[in-house]
Amino acid sequence: MSPQSIGVVMNGVTGRMGYRQHLVRSVLAINEQGGVTLSDGGRVLLRPVLVGRSAEKLERLAGAHGIADWTTDLDTALADDANLIYFDAQVTQARVKAVLAAIEAGKHIYAEKPTAETYGDALALAEAATARGVKNGVVQDKLFLPGLLKLKRLIDGGFFGRILSVRGEFGYWVFEGDWQDAQRPSWNYRTEDGGGIVLDMFPHWAYVLENLFGRVTSVYAQAVTHIPERVDERGETYRATADDAAYGVFELEGGIIAQINSSWSVRVNRDELVEFQVDGTHGSAVAGLRDCRVQHRAATPKPVWNPDLPATARFRDGWQEVPDNAEFDNGFKIQWELFVRHVVEDAPFPYDFASGARGVRLAELGLLSSAEGRRLPVEH
Numbered sequence: 170m171s172p173q174s175i176g177v178v179m180n181g182v183t184g185r186m187g188y189r190q191h192l193v194r195s196v197l198a199i200n201e202q203g204g205v206t207l208s209d210g211g212r213v214l215l216r217p218v219l220v221g222r223s224a225e226k227l228e229r230l231a232g233a234h235g236i237a238d239w240t241t242d243l244d245t246a247l248a249d250d251a252n253l254i255y256f257d258a259q260v261t262q263a264r265v266k267a268v269l270a271a272i273e274a275g276k277h278i279y280a281e282k283p284t285a286e287t288y289g290d291a292l293a294l295a296e297a298a299t300a301r302g303v304k305n306g307v308v309q310d311k312l313f314l315p316g317l318l319k320l321k322r323l324i325d326g327g328f329f330g331r332i333l334s335v336r337g338e339f340g341y342w343v344f345e346g347d348w349q350d351a352q353r354p355s356w357n358y359r360t361e362d363g364g365g366i367v368l369d370m371f372p373h374w375a376y377v378l379e380n381l382f383g384r385v386t387s388v389y390a391q392a393v394t395h396i397p398e399r400v401d402e403r404g405e406t407y408r409a410t411a412d413d414a415a416y417g418v419f420e421l422e423g424g425i426i427a428q429i430n431s432s433w434s435v436r437v438n439r440d441e442l443v444e445f446q447v448d449g450t451h452g453s454a455v456a457g458l459r460d461c462r463v464q465h466r467a468a469t470p471k472p473v474w475n476p477d478l479p480a481t482a483r484f485r486d487g488w489q490e491v492p493d494n495a496e497f498d499n500g501f502k503i504q505w506e507l508f509v510r511h512v513v514e515d516a517p518f519p520y521d522f523a524s525g526a527r528g529v530r531l532a533e534l535g536l537l538s539s540a541e542g543r544r545l546p547v548e549h
């Protein structure tokens with residue numbers, strides 16, 4: 170059976186995520202391995218059509234990777250019936266308009282998170298996609314990280330007993346841009362350009378919590394701008410109008426309490442850039458991007474509080490590594506394969522625009538909670 174080939178319009182591929190994770194590590198990697206394998210053994214190759222604002226950048230990128238099709242005109246790419254999928258990794262602010270045009274053109278849509286800046290817009294996208302009958306998906310890459318897959322394995326295996334709490338630490342120091350270049354784009358730090366760590370990270374926390382532990386039923390957050398002034402890509406000083414750290418407490422279905430710190434103004438004293446500690450009646454785990462360690466209740470030490478004595482045990486030594494037991498592929502690529510199978514053979518894909526909208530809503534409520542200084546319910 171010779172593989173079929175489908176056109177994928179890719180908008181925003183000159184950006185950090187669009188280029189590295191989606192074009193190189195997913196779409197091109199899928200083609201290199203011979204395509205996406207379908208349930209009947211058939212294969213699907215992806216023919217990327219690069220879309221962006223700069224012809225020069227697109228031409229260079231296409232040339233570097235042997236890609237035949239690129240254009241600065243989205244409508245032209247959308248008008249081609251051979252292009253079945255529209256993918257969007259533009260800056261968040263540009264997403265809604267382009268996605269609506271692609272829905273209108275009858276394309277199946279896959280998009281980066283957040284799907285929109287406001288819950289109203291995110292919901293409108295979900296409704297428009299449903300009304301037009303097109304398949305829709307949002308990137309929820311963290312679910313496919315080895316560390317979180319191991320955590321899911323522990324949950325499914327009944328390791329924790331009753332889960333009590335989740336504490337997450339996410340973040341690293343993003344340089345201000347004056348004496349060392351910032352390692353994130355400057356729009357991230359301007360609310361007027363769709364920036365802010367709450368809008369960036371709460372959509373991730375929404376689907377991580379929902380898929381592993383239960384939906385969020387209330388949120389209390391304190392969003393702050395620790396570094397008020399930064400230097401942009403052109404070396405110009407600008408005012409950081411968006412939040413660069415958020416301290417959030419989330420109640421989940423079943424009474425689990427999750428507390429997650431998200432910060433671009435924190436220095437890393439952890440094993441990984443994100444870590445989640447889960448405590449249950451029967452055991453605890455600490456999961457990062459790759460690794461996961463556990464402590465069973467039977468192996469739990471009994472510390473006694475006495476500040477007059479040095480610590481009696483090296484507490485971190487009393488944890489056990491969870492084995493890989495599998496080969497882990499790139500999470501973005503795995504999700505692309507799932508979406509392609511969803512489009513081509515109607516395989517299940519629960520990471521739709523409705524779940525994307527729940528992520529945007531959590532961000533919106535988080536910011537409102539911070540502005541009003543109170544805990545807000547999240548209705549379902």
Ligand SMILES: NC(=O)c1ccc[n+]([C@@H]2O[C@H](COP(=O)([O-])OP(=O)(O)OC[C@H]3O[C@@H](n4cnc5c(N)ncnc54)[C@H](O)[C@@H]3O)[C@@H](O)[C@H]2O)c1
Pocket residue numbers: 180181182183184185186187221222258259260261263281282283308310354369
């Ligand atoms: N899944 C994840 O883990 C993850 C991580 C980072 C970013 N993201 C999301 O991916 C998206 C892109 O983020 P990034 O860090 O790659 O940003 P980036 O600034 O590196 O890239 C943005 C892309 O959008 C294009 N663009 C910039 N301004 C535009 C405008 N006004 N109109 C149209 N296009 C414009 C750029 O040319 C570039 O191709 C964001 O929505 C962000 O939230 C997701």
